Amino acid sequence: MANDNTKNRKAILVTPEVCIGCRACQVACKSWNQLPGIKTKNNGTYQNPPDLASAAFNIIRYSEVPSEKNPVRWLFVSRRCMHCDDAGCMKICPAPGALYRTKEGAVAFDRDKCIGCKLCVNACPFDVPRYDADGKVTKCHLCFDRIGAGMQPACVKTCPTGALRFGDRAELVSTAKKDGFGTIYGEEDLGGLGTVYAFKEEPKLYGMTDDPAIPSSVVFWHTVLKPFAVAGLGGVVAAAAIHYLAVGPHKEEEEV
Amino acid sequence: MTEMVRKSSGDEILNHWVLAVSCILLIISGYGFLFQTEAIGSLFGGFNTMKTVHNWVGVVFILSLLFSMRHSFKDALEYDEDDRQWFKVAGGYLSHKVKVPPMGKYNPGQKLYYLAILGAGIAIALSGFAIWLVQGNQTLILISHLVHNVSFCIFIIAVPVHIYLSTLANPGTFQIMVNGTLPLEVAKKRYPKWMKAAGKM
Amino acid sequence: MTNHWIDLKNADVILAMGSNPASNHPISMKWIMRARERGAKLISVDPRFTQTSAKADLYAPLRSGTDIAFLGGMINYILEKNLYFKEYVVNYTNASFLVSPDYKGPADLDGLFSGYNKEKRSYDKATWSFQKDENGLALKDPTLQDPNCVFQLLKKHYARYTLDKVTNITGTPKEKLVEVYELYGSTGKPDRAGTECYAMGWTQHTVGTQNIRAMTIIQMLLGNMGIAGGGINAMRGESNVQGSTDQGLLFHILPGYNPVPNAALPDLATYIEKNTPTTKEPRSVNWWSNRPKYITSYLKAIYGTAATKENDFGYGWLPKLDVGQNGSWLNLFDKMHQGQFEGFFAWGQNPACSGANSNKTRAALAKLKWMVNVNLYDNETGSFWRGPGMNPKDVQTEVFMLPCCSSVEKEGSISNSGRWAQWRYKAVEPPGQSWPDAEIMNDLYFKVKELYKKEGGAFPDPILNLTWDYGEKDTAGKVKHIDIHAVAKEINGYFLEDVYDMKATPPKLIGKKGDLVTSFPSLQADGTTSCGNWIYCNSYILKDGKEVNMMARRGKDDPTGLGLFPGWSWCWPVNRRIIYNRASVNPQGEPWDPKRPLLKWNATKVGPTGTPGAWEGDVPDGPAPPMGTDGKFPFIMKPDGVASIFGPGLNEGPFPEHYEALECPLEENSMSKQRINPTIKIFGGESDAFYSCDARFPFVATTYRASEHWQTGCMTRHCSWLLEMQPQNFVEMSVELAKELGISNGETVVVVSGRGEVQAVAMVSERFKPFKLENSTVHQVGLTWHFGWQFPEDGSGFDSANLLTPTVGDANTMIPESKAFMVNVRKA
Ligand code: HEM
Ligand code: SF4
Ligand code: SF4
Numbered sequence A: 001m002a003n004d005n006t007k008n009r010k011a012i013l014v015t016p017e018v019c020i021g022c023r024a025c026q027v028a029c030k031s032w033n034q035l036p037g038i039k040t041k042n043n044g045t046y047q048n049p050p051d052l053a054s055a056a057f058n059i060i061r062y063s064e065v066p067s068e069k070n071p072v073r074w075l076f077v078s079r080r081c082m083h084c085d086d087a088g089c090m091k092i093c094p095a096p097g098a099l100y101r102t103k104e105g106a107v108a109f110d111r112d113k114c115i116g117c118k119l120c121v122n123a124c125p126f127d128v129p130r131y132d133a134d135g136k137v138t139k140c141h142l143c144f145d146r147i148g149a150g151m152q153p154a155c156v157k158t159c160p161t162g163a164l165r166f167g168d169r170a171e172l173v174s175t176a177k178k179d180g181f182g183t184i185y186g187e188e189d190l191g192g193l194g195t196v197y198a199f200k201e202e203p204k205l206y207g208m209t210d211d212p213a214i215p216s217s218v219v220f221w222h223t224v225l226k227p228f229a230v231a232g233l234g235g236v237v238a239a240a241a242i243h244y245l246a247v248g249p250h251k252e253e254e255e256v
Numbered sequence B: 001m002t003e004m005v006r007k008s009s010g011d012e013i014l015n016h017w018v019l020a021v022s023c024i025l026l027i028i029s030g031y032g033f034l035f036q037t038e039a040i041g042s043l044f045g046g047f048n049t050m051k052t053v054h055n056w057v058g059v060v061f062i063l064s065l066l067f068s069m070r071h072s073f074k075d076a077l078e079y080d081e082d083d084r085q086w087f088k089v090a091g092g093y094l095s096h097k098v099k100v101p102p103m104g105k106y107n108p109g110q111k112l113y114y115l116a117i118l119g120a121g122i123a124i125a126l127s128g129f130a131i132w133l134v135q136g137n138q139t140l141i142l143i144s145h146l147v148h149n150v151s152f153c154i155f156i157i158a159v160p161v162h163i164y165l166s167t168l169a170n171p172g173t174f175q176i177m178v179n180g181t182l183p184l185e186v187a188k189k190r191y192p193k194w195m196k197a198a199g200k201m
Numbered sequence C: 001m002t003n004h005w006i007d008l009k010n011a012d013v014i015l016a017m018g019s020n021p022a023s024n025h026p027i028s029m030k031w032i033m034r035a036r037e038r039g040a041k042l043i044s045v046d047p048r049f050t051q052t053s054a055k056a057d058l059y060a061p062l063r064s065g066t067d068i069a070f071l072g073g074m075i076n077y078i079l080e081k082n083l084y085f086k087e088y089v090v091n092y093t094n095a096s097f098l099v100s101p102d103y104k105g106p107a108d109l110d111g112l113f114s115g116y117n118k119e120k121r122s123y124d125k126a127t128w129s130f131q132k133d134e135n136g137l138a139l140k141d142p143t144l145q146d147p148n149c150v151f152q153l154l155k156k157h158y159a160r161y162t163l164d165k166v167t168n169i170t171g172t173p174k175e176k177l178v179e180v181y182e183l184y185g186s187t188g189k190p191d192r193a194g195t196e197c198y199a200m201g202w203t204q205h206t207v208g209t210q211n212i213r214a215m216t217i218i219q220m221l222l223g224n225m226g227i228a229g230g231g232i233n234a235m236r237g238e239s240n241v242q243g244s245t246d247q248g249l250l251f252h253i254l255p256g257y258n259p260v261p262n263a264a265l266p267d268l269a270t271y272i273e274k275n276t277p278t279t280k281e282p283r284s285v286n287w288w289s290n291r292p293k294y295i296t297s298y299l300k301a302i303y304g305t306a307a308t309k310e311n312d313f314g315y316g317w318l319p320k321l322d323v324g325q326n327g328s329w330l331n332l333f334d335k336m337h338q339g340q341f342e343g344f345f346a347w348g349q350n351p352a353c354s355g356a357n358s359n360k361t362r363a364a365l366a367k368l369k370w371m372v373n374v375n376l377y378d379n380e381t382g383s384f385w386r387g388p389g390m391n392p393k394d395v396q397t398e399v400f401m402l403p404c405c406s407s408v409e410k411e412g413s414i415s416n417s418g419r420w421a422q423w424r425y426k427a428v429e430p431p432g433q434s435w436p437d438a439e440i441m442n443d444l445y446f447k448v449k450e451l452y453k454k455e456g457g458a459f460p461d462p463i464l465n466l467t468w469d470y471g472e473k474d475t476a477g478k479v480k481h482i483d484i485h486a487v488a489k490e491i492n493g494y495f496l497e498d499v500y501d502m503k504a505t506p507p508k509l510i511g512k513k514g515d516l517v518t519s520f521p522s523l524q525a526d527g528t529t530s531c532g533n534w535i536y537c538n539s540y541i542l543k544d545g546k547e548v549n550m551m552a553r554r555g556k557d558d559p560t561g562l563g564l565f566p567g568w569s570w571c572w573p574v575n576r577r578i579i580y581n582r583a584s585v586n587p588q589g590e591p592w593d594p595k596r597p598l599l600k601w602n603a604t605k606v607g608p609t610g611t612p613g614a615w616e617g618d619v620p621d622g623p624a625p626p627m628g629t630d631g632k633f634p635f636i637m638k639p640d641g642v643a644s645i646f647g648p649g650l651n652e653g654p655f656p657e658h659y660e661a662l663e664c665p666l667e668e669n670s671m672s673k674q675r676i677n678p679t680i681k682i683f684g685g686e687s688d689a690f691y692s693c694d695a696r697f698p699f700v701a702t703t704y705r706a707s708e709h710w711q712t713g714c715m716t717r718h719c720s721w722l723l724e725m726q727p728q729n730f731v732e733m734s735v736e737l738a739k740e741l742g743i744s745n746g747e748t749v750v751v752v753s754g755r756g757e758v759q760a761v762a763m764v765s766e767r768f769k770p771f772k773l774e775n776s777t778v779h780q781v782g783l784t785w786h787f788g789w790q791f792p793e794d795g796s797g798f799d800s801a802n803l804l805t806p807t808v809g810d811a812n813t814m815i816p817e818s819k820a821f822m823v824n825v826r827k828a
């Protein structure tokens, strides 16, 4: 939360309670981003494509959970990049500028700068990044091109019910709370997510990841190994120099 | 004319240089990745080429490392009482006053250095290949990523030490890596056991 | 819709029954969700737990085809528990009217009404009439106590729809029935509004029209008609289906809901006499008394100067139906199947997939000599000759494909379900050689005209005399390109002479020759005005000397706060956003619900004619003062001026009665001995087979649409983004049924009916539940009808669910019964 980009940060607020599963958001995203249609088959569920894909930056997850008063509860949740403040993908990415933070706080990508190492998906707590035919990263970019021009993200613009809203993150969160949503998923997680969810129940019921975190190996690498790699190199070079000055090079004459 | 002895054969020298150059390239590019250093990237003409270079030089590196086992691996596994003694005096590197036991062709520092490079090299290579080629196995890739970077830390320490010791710290050593020979007189002093075994002493 | 999309936000209770707005009308859910934010409750009644059910506050399942039982039970409940809005019912409906003592209903006649003729399968409606006094006015009992009054007859009729009866028919658990009845019944209070959203789930039944009638009775009892947040709202399945119906798409109506003449009406005078209702009630506006003006102006619009008083304004040139002839879809294709047609224009449709009993439809196409397929894409209809089961060598039909534009590739108006005519502009150039429909018609018209000119033909006059002034003409007299604004203006109408109001002294000029007519009260019956469709009169007007396309307006003001947006586009009639809105006030003109004032009589404000007293709010249903102040009755389209609880107009009776679907799982209708609708037409052909209670077809089936596709999918299947989400036909079924049949989720199965079979992916879920009836358990399945063999080309989408549906229609509209029929399911 302490991060600079939390100021004036924009976000998408997802309110599954008013999502009707119409999937206009899925089409709008594909349309705006001119993504190719994916050849799928029906797997006995409405959910299709089954998961995020290189040509599917958002999907509606349909889940059926038991209900007391009805045959079942049918839940619809939009799944997409969370635009984490503390973004695992950006952390692990070896290519500068391949993933970058926009001034609105989005985590966008630059296809040309991506080297296709595919590391980012492994550091993402939400299994979001996908790779196109050239192995380059693709994912939701919060419509950086639209919001930068003062428009709403395509998916938000098209959502008929207000299940997706775009705006000032702080404002969205406080309105959601005022509207009686007790749990704001992502309010604090990972420094605060850029895609926040308003729930009246346990987010887990909706299939949300419990306590999302960047994998500890990545954290260890970032906080320990990387500094060590600098310190180590610097230390060795310094030690050599000291040695050279203090002890000096090997001299044959001293040999007995 | 001073009499020369041959310490390294032609292919050994070639092997060493291929290994050394590839290793340095890998370290430099690896550093570029690690810290997203634009300057390093531009040395290679951008990160995309740097990645290709890094990956394929990695192939060269591991092949030459494995190739080096042909002449160095056996030596590196053999240690005697003198070697043990050598450690006690830290190879004489910390002080020129101590008495260093007589050494063979390689001192135990070099032998251990070799083993470390070999081990870390294989680890970094295997993990590198995993990062490069494996998909959809998060655990494996995260472990590889860790291994790759831990090994890198070994490299980042071991390689400069090696370079220092074989250049500034031990004048004349560098020459061995150029033409493979050194003066007999020097060899007798530095590698008495090797020279004895070779019947030169 | 009596109301409009945005108005859904004003409701307190929304009943989605016969519709699945979340899937099929997602935009409506925007307003329904707004209503819910205010605390409104959404009820979903559906055989299957749908996307709408998932958002509903209350869900109740019902077996397909039992809506009248469900709603009849609600009427009974409302009456028993006194939930109705007495003042509204007494004043604004015919509840108090006394019915002929000879009238008998199903309670007396075991499922039938008086006047049934078994051979003809129809009723003599003579006894379904009101008792009249010596002045010809209906006798009334405002206390609603007379045993012959509509109210008492209603009570008697629906007293049979007890909770036990209903639950045994519908399979809805009793406590769910009570919950729905209680909640919806709560809107009977003056300050509560309940609305109903229906779609094909109600219409596509042999009792489709009566399903809707049953709901209108409920809405009248609860005082929900004419008010903000109320009404009966038909959610149209196509963006412009309202517009096409308005413009006379159906075989029996001319533009503006004027009936198509038949052979028994040889001249205009007879036509007018037979089709113009009269009333003795001085306080009824009886708007249809204006019919002569509308039909005459229509004839002037289409025949222009050729239409003269002397030649009956060209009435003789209008095509006439034979008496009793029904030219609806099922009948046309039945005739085609019998080889009675040579040619067929399949224009913007895909009957090979959309028509009930598609195998029959496809076979019918093969009997044609030629067919013209006007569509965006080639489809199952255009390619029928190479479809499954067809041998191209045996098919003689010559097929022409005319590619046409989609709606975004041309300019024009679209009338949405809320009757809003919205002007749209061309967004993109049409690809390839595709033309707007109007251009195709233009070419066709001039070609046909040329042939008639050259060859004469049996009856050239209707074509030769047609006006066609839709743009600049070339030297041969042909319109080069259709100016769609010229069409819109012709629909609105012109003054053909200087027209004066003769009642004023001195006569006042209403309109100058050549000017656009401002509104339909100015239309004349003497040929001095033209109007292509009177309900669209006022859509393209002359204002301050300038022609204004009202449909292109984009004003965003909402003065009432009710979301009427009177300055946005234009709505028929005369921009009235909620029809029958005079029923939203009490007889004194004060809104029933002061919090939601749709209309209000302001006695001090000076009205449009200069007299004191004027309405404020929506455009009122006529300027007359409120009923209680010597004004007019609110239901101006009704000859009596009030809403018909007792409605003698429909073919199967004045009150809706439950009958089973033609194909049903029950040996007996537990309401009466009359199992099926006694007035439906039974097609007897070999391909029209139907099977009830047949072990070969033990499960009820229904068809529906998904959000991702549209109709037969002709447009949407070609959009890879949509196909990605819904790639294949699927059949939803309960876990229980799947277990019984050994079918697992995601497996491909075959669904079979007496008429055909289709493959589909099984979607097994808790969302479908078996229905527990009195002595049996009934399983139901449901399929989408979006798919067809022709595209995707590899056949992976499977074929149309309409291969299964029966050739049988509603007794009034002939809409096919595709929402309740019998099937079997087996593993592929
Ligand atoms: C044997 C062969 C090697 C292979 C196949 C390999 C492969 C890789 C791969 C795939 C990456 C991820 C980024 C990219 O795709 O470029 C990577 C990163 C890296 N490599 Fe290597 N590598 C090898 C050897 C080495 C060596 C010898 C070193 C240094 C001594 C090294 C140091 C690094 C470093 C520091 C990174 C950046 C780590 C990060 O940002 O996560 N690699 N290597
Ligand atoms: S959700 Fe994953 S991809 Fe998106 S910002 Fe967070 S870590 Fe990166
Ligand atoms: S795939 Fe691209 S974006 Fe992802 S970590 Fe590698 S370089 Fe960065």
Ligand code: SF4
Pocket (backbone or CB within 6 Å): A028, A029, A030, A032, A033, A057, A058, A080, A139, A140, A141, A142, A143, A153, A154, A155, A156
């Ligand atoms: S914000 Fe833009 S990129 Fe992200 S899911 Fe929505 S439409 Fe797609």
Ligand code: SF4
Pocket (backbone or CB within 6 Å): A018, A019, A020, A021, A022, A023, A024, A025, A026, A060, A076, A078, A158, A159, A160, A161, A162, A163, A164
């Ligand atoms: S567009 Fe909105 S309502 Fe529709 S599925 Fe997407 S989030 Fe849900």
